[in-house]
Amino acid sequence: MTRQTGTLSLDRRALLGGAAGALLAPGVRAQRANDVLTFIEGSDFDTLDPAISRTRSAEILFYVMFNRLVRWTDTSLSAIGPDLAESWTISDDKLTWTFRLREGVRFHDGTAADAEAVKFCIDRLRDPAFGSPNRSLYTAITAVTVVDPRTIRFTTEQPHAGLLENLAESSASISSPTAIRRHGRNYGRNPVGSGPYKLEEWAPGERTVLTRAVPSARFRQIIYRPVPEGEARLIELEAGTADIATGIPPEATARVRANPRLKLEVIPSSFQVFFELNCARPPFNDVRVRRAIQFAVDREAIVQRILGGFGTVPDSFVAPGVQSYEPIGKHPYDPDRAKREIAAVFPGGFPEKIVMWTSSGRYLKDQQVAEAVQGYLNAIGLQTEFRAWEWASYQQTLYRRTPNVPGTGYGTNAAHMWVLGTSIPTADWRLSRRYQTGQSANILGYSDPRVDDLLNRARVTLDPAARLDLYHQANRLLWQDNPPNIPLYNQSQIIAMQRGISNFNAFAFEIPLLGEVSKS
Template sequence: MQPSFLKITRREGLGLGLALLSSIMYLSAPTSARAEFNLRIVQGTDVDTLDPAVSRSTPSQIVFNNIFNTLVRWKDTKLDEIVPDLAESWTKSEDGLRWTFKLRRGVKFHDGTPFDAEAVKFSLERILDPALGSPNRSLFTSISEVNAKNPETVEIVTKEPSPMLLEVLAEEYAGINSPTAVKKSGRAYARNPVGTGPYMLSEWVPAQQLVIKRNPDYAGTPGKPDKMTFRPVPEAEARVIELTTGNADIALNIPPEATEKVRRNAATAIVTEPSSFQIFFELNTTKPPFADPRVRLAINHAIDRKAIIEKILNGYGRVPDGIFPRGVQGRAPGQPPYAYDPDKARKMIAEVFPGGYNEPIVIWTPAGRYAKDKAVAETVQGYLNAIGLKTEFKVWEWATYQKTLYRPETGKGTGRGSNDANMWLLGTGVTNADWRLRRKFSSTDDSNLTGYKQPRIDELLAKASVDMNYTSRMQAYADVQKIVWNEAPNSLVLFDQVQLIGIAKGLKGLEVYGDEIIKLDQVTKLGRLPPSGR
């Protein structure tokens, strides 16, 4: 059951279908003085960077979404309308190649640098610069030029018509940075972010806590909390204790077995939300045994997903019927789920390796990032051992895991640190069909860790990327989904995740997105008054 003070609605527009936990009006008896409101959040993993251009981590994005603004943004969690943010308005040329944005006046970065067209040009050209090594660069490569026409006007020129440009500019990665701060901090900018958002960095002690404080000069609606404190608590049960003993207001990624404990506590409640997150092992397709798609298909039949969901996740999950869970744009009609059939898996592997595959398969997993990730990974290891495969297992701390996975290494096969493993546990909640597919399956995308290469899929993605017709574009994405699921996967798909968030009773204004981003700036607690407007 949902707590009575939380209202759930669903969005059907644009086919994204994301669930939303709507903001709820703050109600409190007036008082003469407002005590300082520190919103305390515990996450399963530490923040790895506060530079939006290089971030791939949801825990980091939850923090820096409060520090940065983008040119445009989604109106709300329905994700059915793009509205102005740092841009006041925009127009598009008849040929669809030139977009002109009129910018808000009087906005300043936290360091006092004026926000203007040069700052937009600087931020977008920075993420496009190969020297930065942004894992999100390919999302922006349709852009050929960024021109500062005058301080309040910026023009973005695309190589071809770009049907997704506004959606791209609304992504967290498109946060506009202070050019002064980037140049001053250099490589240390990830620890010293400067945006225009409602909050600014106050303190960051890695592995201990990160504090952001309200920006007193914010040009928009002021944030409600005076400050927010984020702490990494990798042990799931420890996060529950932090919440139920009053040391935290929000605990993310509550373990399934602890939900009743949180519900029964007089001071806490559980928010259960659908998720666009799917959890999977990516498979290194550049070397044996997963260089052959038949082996990749085979191990998908070696896993009893229903047992994982029922026994490890306490029923909080769904058996996947495609690479897009519900809530993702352009989801193809459900595919036949992979049947649990270890005999079939053995037979398929024997067709590729008649004498058996005798080399160890190296398995990597984080601990604390996804629902029961380590326990799920250990169970998968057992299933692979049961069909005669030898395995090695390594558990990683999340920030180090991310850096290792996405670190380019010359001569390392895929060009990433992940080439030292055969399979690594990840999840994605991306709701944009183009970006969700391209970053995993395009052979030329910098985010493709698996080395996956299928000419037919490259052709479909390239065609869709310039197709201004929504219907035919979505059909191309559906075709990619079917090929990947039925013929040539690059992953061992495990389950579609359900969000379990623990909150203190009396907490209001929390917004939950299907991709597991939570919006915090308008959160209040009973007994606290919001800051006065300006």
């Protein structure tokens, strides 16, 4: 981890007009009491139900609102340890996992966080009628059996090398069955967990307030606020109305370094941002075009000129920090080659406009990067149409199920390509959820039987070296032979905070551990 000190100046407040004035209104500094932690970043979420959430911003809160059976014990993801479960065993045939739960744990509504609750939540994830986007993580589990109130047993048909990794995912957070039954599909607005903090208030687009649920929790309140404009986030830090802000614009890091009241954390990330390609419709249903377009984008220029060097050019299908990472080699920038290879498929040029979608404010400089890619595509003779979206609407549109729509079946057919990113660190989930045939997050219509076979074999291979080799083979196919996306950059986490913040840490998959932070 690189730790740097920095500053924020307010010389651009005028650009934000009344918003800046509101941030500096009298009395707002009082919010920075040492028992209140205010955390801001660029995007909001649309649900606080861990079983259906797709957003990292919500996941940040899940880590302090809920327990899982097991958890990652360090930010390098080198080991898994107890959480709601205090211990576990696996049978000799590797098909039965038995977990012993901690005694006396209760949800915030007073009900027991026992084996029946675990069964309810895991069965809910596995139920195809429920439709969790994370369901494929748990379908290898064929039975969930309550042995007694403190003992739960999982059965699988085949050995499952990644089961503990999957149970450490935020989607496996254990919720109160009583609350789920009471609120139904509105549970995402009324979540109830057993973690150190509980939900007090959620005003979408404005703020989410968590309050202390156990005496050992460090803060009376944790306040999460979405602030899409990077400049506004900087002003909040300068004004003292926020304690921690993520997604600091690269050009603002000099301001951070010069301010003695602030400090900067630049943390390596497993996050890779890419343009996903709609493989269900022309021109990207032809693998030759998907290969050719890799040469159209100058990634080094994007990293240096737009990101200010706060990122790296991808040299593999996944970023460093993902379990299956291996350096393969960067795609060279060769627009003439891209033009020639596309002309071989469409001698008269592709006749339609390429519809490009991007989020705005979700990823580091996402809209600016997408606009640069638009320019690169125009330069090789492709016509393009561009649209930027607010994150919550973007998510809902991309993943909306639209009956009788050919190809993806998710309502994405209005676009040929769209910006997304992922920091998922576990190899199976990182590769399978978007690129294995039929998976719930495979919204691009990608299918390669060779990739499917390699991922299926890796899932049941318990030898770590043999399993890793299978993932490496899948990486190479996805990177070179049959690419489903245009990798753009590996993102660094640029986080600014008040100097009184200590014990700050974050997973490489961009989840700050707010429950561990101290403030003075």
